[in-house]
Amino acid sequence: MAVYTDINEIDLKAFLAQYDAGELLSYKGIAEGVENSNFLLHTSKFPLILTLYEKRVEKSDLPFFLGLMHHLSERGLNCPLPLPRKDGELLGELSGRPAALISFLEGMWLRKPEAQHCREVGAALARMHIAGEGFELTRPNALSLEGWQTLWAKSEARADEVEEGLEAEIGAELDVLATHWPKDLPAGVIHADLFPDNVFFLGDSLSGLIDFYFACNDLLVYDLSICLNSWCFEKDGAYNITKGKAMIEGYQSVRPLSAAEIEALPILCRGSALRFFLTRLYDWLTTPAGALVVKKDPLEYLKKLRFHRAVTNASEYGLIA
Template sequence: MAVYTKIKTDELINFLKLYDLDELISWQGIAEGVENSNFFIETKSDKYILTIYEKRVAKTDLPFFLNLMGHLNSNQFPCPKPIFNIKGKLLNSIQDKPAALFSFLNGSSVKNPSIHHCYQAGSYLSIIHKKSSSFSMKRKNKLSAEGWKELFLKLDNRINSIDRDLFSIITEEFKYISNNWPENLPSGIIHADLFPDNVFFEDNDISGVIDFYFACNDFLAYDIAIAINAWCFNDTNNLEIHKSAALLNGYQQFRSLDKIEKQKFPILVRGAALRFLLTRTYDSIHLVDGALVKPKNPIEFLDKLKYIRNISSFEEYINDKS
């Protein structure tokens, strides 16, 4: 979550008149995240999240995202519920930008996930895959192997100010991963951004999953690979195998990976690291002036990628010998 669009109280009050809500008590911007502008809204009787869509989120994709969250919510998955306005619409606008209102989820994210947190993250990821299998809408992953090329072509030697070898490493990895990316793995709807800051816990158990704005159709195992990158590395960006094993075991509690998925898993994890290295590098040199936002450090994923490219088997992610 983040704030790019700054709004005034009277603008918010006029927006909320579109909904059947109680009187506004308080509101504030939420600084975390990099994609959209988000605000915490409190009325006399309830709490909500207002999201204003911008940057990489295309308006044509919004029906997919909103209806997916509605589908999951109606199937008892703990995610934000899109709120219909008094005219039966999910999507409205503020300052000529699309905007939507959501139910508020209790809980908070964890900064340093434990083995238990990783196991739960894996199990809830498989539940997303299972419960979304009956969702009929589809969306292509614009940030999978094909989409990386567009970002790659927008980078140049300027990024070596971040790390002197960054451009050469990204070039090398882009070529290798593109040439070795798998085909025809089990596919479905994936979250594609299941980082710890997108998962809320209460009493050490998951209470909600947020930020479905990268959700799309792609390889299910690629979603797990993203989660490995997000949950299972320590502060020095080395893999903690007991955490990756917990996440994989949690996932396979509900869906077992097949032989080909396991065979291709190392390249999927490597590709996931490259994906976030590319987007974080791009964002770090294309900052929005005046935005209340905290850009994320690309060096984290450069270090992870250097580690991951030395892993050649699925077993190295799941066989905890400690």
């Protein structure tokens, strides 16, 4: 359960009084997620999500995340809208953490997405990339090449505890990625964590995207590689080419990829698999036993990384030339 910071009713009522949000009727912690503490609030006016920002979120990045949700929402993307306080600020403080209220989005995330859902996610991702144009703030990707090196330095010495030989394998992978990472591809605002639990559906229709707390400026097609990794593999570790093809077609129905972007897909998929392997590995090694959070398996992403390493051509993802 991701409630790292607890709140009490008195503090919450005082916090809420800074907003034009009505009277508090009820609140409860939300069990999902691993990054921040989330609560569902019911007030006399509307339901709201209260987020307390935890370890991996820099306070100085919050204007980017909250401003981006506002920007995307104004451009017609269905995503949560931060509620301004009476003084106009989007960010407040509760229980010693930076905190914000955002609108509640109807829908549920899919435990077993199918190809048709992957197609919708691809299209929604491309719409987000286009809607992000013109956003005036920028934020470099803290979890790209340099950030991976920093994370790795913190886990490297204990990596072989997780699987024998990992220290050498990941060290070599980082070198390959540093040498071959593409630079001159179309860039813009990316979501950077568009996993199934961050996409809501009502029935079979996509109803919205949430959790913009890794959003940043990076290569647009890198974001697609994150979605291929998180949506298009089966539980047994096999890549589902039907889902991959549907996702890429969905994306291209809104924003066609250039030849250079297509060519870069295998290396980008390797990078994004490594990114999630590294954050999971770090959490695996450092989260204390008994913490109220479900740790995610780093080896799931190691298997994906190995799959991508063997890919020689983007057509293996389901792309039709």
